[in-house]
Amino acid sequence: MKIVVGLGSCGIAAGAQKVYDEIKNQLKARGVDNKIEPVGCNGMCYLEPIVEFIHEDGKKHTYTKVTTSAIEEILDGIFQGQPCEKHLIDAKQGDKLYKQNRIALKNCGVINPENINEYIENKGYEAIKKCVKELTPIQVIEEIKTSNIRGRGGAGFPTWFKWNVAMKNKEDQKYIICNADEGDPGAFMDRSILEGDPHAVIEGMMIAGYAIGAQEGVIYVRAEYPLAIVRLQKAIDQARELNLLGVNIFNSSFKFDLKIKAGAGAFVCGEETALIASVEGERGMPRIKPPFPAEKGLWQKPTNINNVETLANIPWIINEGGKAFADIGMANSQGTKVFALTGKIKDGGLVEVPMGTSIREVIYDIGGGIRDDKECKAVQLGGPSGGCVPKELLDTLVDYEAITKTGAIMGSGGMVVMDDTTCMVDMAKFFLDFTCKESCGKCIHCRLGTKRMLEILDRITDGKGQPGDIELLEDLGNGIKEGSLCGLGQTAPNPVLSTIKYFRNEYEKHIVDKT
Ligand code: SF4
Known part of the structure; x- marks a missing residue:
């Protein structure tokens, strides 16, 4: 029997490290040598600390909200063959994992992210092996094209297209950058993947490197993610030790290595050209495009930048085939999407659903509905660059175009849920x-x-709003969208414009009632 404890940032914040240490101590005191290992978050952040007992026959006993004082009773039950009911996950909660379709998150909460062998036992590094041994770079890009995966960082640009442009460039030196500068309030998809399955991202970068002809990679990760950085560095070191990085991979002519660059916490560095400037040691400011990074990126060399979730999907696509990925979801939005469910939701955490799932299903079937059984008022999708989807449109499907039609954007996956007490102007x-x-x-x-x-907005919420303020906001908002250089400015007015679109009465009420 193996014991695993969720030791992602969410678990640790809930006390999982103490639980892990206590289980270790008690196992020692009982003279048993069962393997106990850390795993990343399985998405059920609201149930942390989570401890799973995985038996030889594959059966599991999952305990949630475990406290150190409950461990003795739990271990007694497990070792006596009569698992105690206290803290045992109820079937309804357990089922939620099975309502999902986990590709990017498939190893999160399952394998020990600090042990490369566990990744390898789960088909790890088979995809890059297949690429260098059986496929040409063009065939790899064809497979990605068949999958039709679109960038999961927000823009939804076809991944194969970016790779193809970079591949066609004749320069000798090229770069792959993983954009892990996840800065949206309420978003933690990338952090969880990096903490729970760093090797999948590394392997995704290796495959991208092979496809475009890059020899070096950089993972640009926010310094506010210390655990992700530690686990990534361990993963890189272990891959180097096994000659998966830094040498000719699988005795082929392909050589790839990578390093981590910790960002200093500027949201704008999520924009490609600002990120590149930051890696080069300059102040992180966007520049005019073209030239695009695929032509002139890092150190003026062709550079391909992909987001964490996109890269984590790549090994699966190569292993299972692009068609298997394209068979999931909608006509133009294939595969799955990871969302971070936060706000006034009962069961907050990470979920990965097939494209085509409705926002309502995500909130009610997986997220458990609204806290205190209040009414849902709206959902903010895409963080500060996104917009709100009102409750009347909750049946909108998770699909790039369908979400854009509402005035919101898919974004990187932040889903902040609001109840009927939320002031939309605030x-x-x-x-x-x-x-x-x-x-x-x-x-x-x-x-x-x-x-x-x-x-x-300040004067409106201070009760000093004036007639014409709403129109002024719309005017300014549209001007900012048109006149800004980068995505930050082009999308900054979205939360205001979309709330005016759907909740204009709340703005008017503030102005008329002077409250
Ligand atoms: Fe900077 Fe804003 Fe201009 Fe982007 S839009 S370059 S963030 S000032």
Whole structure:
């Protein structure tokens, strides 16, 4: 029997490290040598600390919200063959994992992220082996094209297309960058993947490197993710020790190595050109495109940048085939999408669902519905760059185009749920305040426009709003979208514009009632 304890950041915050240590101590005191291992988060953050007993026949006993004081009783029950009911997961909660379709998260909460052998036992590094031994770079890109995976960082751009442009470039030196600068309030998909399955991201980068002809990779990860950085570094070191990095991989002519660059916490560095400037040691500010990074990126060399979730899907696509991925989901949005469920939701955490699942199913069937059984008012999708989807549109499907039609965007996967007590003007102000502070200041529309919008929102929520303020917000918002250089400014007004679109009455009420 193997024992695993969820030791992602969410588990550790809930006390899982103490639980892990206590189980170890008690196993020692009982003179048993069962294997106990850390795993990443399985997505059920609301049930942490989670301890699983995995028996030889594959059966599991999963205990949730485990406290150190409960461990003795739990271990007594397990070793006596009569598992205690206290803290045992109920079937309804357990079923939620099976409602999902886990590709990017398949190893999270399952394998020990600090042990490369567990990744290898789960088909790890088979996909890169298949690439270098059986496929040409063009065939790899064809497989990615068949899967039609679109970038999971927010823009939804076809991954194969970016790879193809970089591959066709004749330069000798090329780079792969993994964008792990996840900065949206309420988003933690990338952190969880890096903490729970770092090798999948590394293998995804190796495959991308092979496809475009890059020899070096950089993982740009926020410094605020210390556990992800530690686990990534361990994973890189272990892959090097096994000659999977830094040498000719599987005795082929392909050689690839990578390093981590910790970002300093600027949201704008999620934008490709700002990220590249930051890696080069410059201030992280976007620049005009073209040239695009695929032509002139890091150190002026062709560079392909993909997000963490996109890369984590790549080994699965190569192993199972692009068609298997494309068979999941919708006509133009294939595969699965990971969401971070937060806000006024009962069961907050990470979920991975097939494209085509409705937002309502995510919130009610997997997220358990609204806290205190209140009514859902809206969902903010895509963080500060996104927009709100009102409760009347909860049947909208998880599909890039369907979500864009509502005025929101798929974004990287932040899903902040609001109940009927949430003031939508306050909510919009919160997100605009964030982007206003994070503006790099390069363009006037973004630097000053967001400030002026914020001043108007401040006076509206202070009960000093004036007739015409809503129109002024719309005017400014549309101007900022048109006049800004990068995605941060182009999307900053979205939370305000989408709440005006669906909740104009709340803005009017603030102005009329002076509250
Ligand atoms: Fe900087 Fe904003 Fe201009 Fe982007 S839009 S370059 S964040 S000022």
